[in-house]
Amino acid sequence: MMSSDRPGKPDAAPRRRMQRDERHHQLLQVSWGLIREEGTDALSLGRLAERAGVTKPVVYDHFGTRNGLLAALYQEFDVRQTKVMDAALAASDPTLPGKAGAIASSYVECVLTQGREIPGVIAALVGSPELGEIKRDYQSVFIEKCRRLLTPFIGHGTIGQASLWAMLGAADALSNAAAAGEITPEQAKDELYQTIVGMVERAGRV
Structure with missing residues (x-):
């Protein structure tokens, strides 16, 4: 036993x-x-x-709520995007091509990293007034950052608000197209780079 x-x-x-x-x-x-x-x-x-x-x-x-979850997802994406962009900007040349290239490359890369998920989250945000306001707040912060970074390269001119929003629209459209496989990541980055440089050059001629 x-x-x-x-x-x-x-x-x-x-x-x-x-x-x-x-x-x-x-x-x-x-x-x-x-x-x-x-x-x-x-x-x-x-x-x-x-x-x-x-x-x-x-x-x-x-x-x-589900809206609270969507807002948290977008916030996490924005924090990640900010970190990637800040690192790229810190390592870039202190020139217009250097800063424009860093903005374009990091923006596209962040969307590609999140794949096809982030467009769906953004679409859901737009469908809710409350979440749409959260999205616009984050967009405004990004736009002001770009204004501060790019203004030194335009002499005595200013970059108009409409131009900055147009640049952001191009950034979203190009990044999403690259994520969907409609264009290559390099095409998206190059086109966004050209958009940013063109915006600054136009502002300097005003």
């Missing part, structure tokens, strides 16, 4: 509970994956909870 005090199989190590910021990051990454595989329309808080292996209250606690 076996002794009752014989050591048995050791218990499995308990799973470490994620900290709130770790869980938040995990849920965002699962959301991106869900959008990539099934499209933005498939993204819901319930579906996210199922995919992430957590209860619905956990997801609701982090995002509140």
Whole structure:
């Protein structure tokens, strides 16, 4: 008869509970994956909870609503884009070609990194007045950054607000076309570079 005090199989190590910021990051990454595989329309808080292996209250606690989740995804994309662009600008030549090239390359690369997911998120943002305002706020910050970076290259002129918004529209259109495979990444970067340089040169002639 076996002794009752014989050591048995050791218990499995308990799973470490994620900290709130770790869980938040995990849920965002699962959301991106869900959008990539099934499209933005498939993204819901319930579906996210199922995919992430957590209860619905956990997801609701982090995002509140689907709009809150979409806003968080766009915010994460914007933070990533800002970091990439700042690094590219810091490493670029202090010339118009250097700065224009850094802006164009980093903008396109960020959209390509996120693949086809970010256009769907942006489309969902535009469909909501609340989220549309969030998107415009981030766009305004980007536009002002470009104005500050490019103004030293135009002498005594100024870059008009309409021109900056047109540049941003071109950046989005070209990046999305590259992500969809309609043009190559290099074509998108080169065209955006030419757009930025042309905008600055026109401003200097006014």
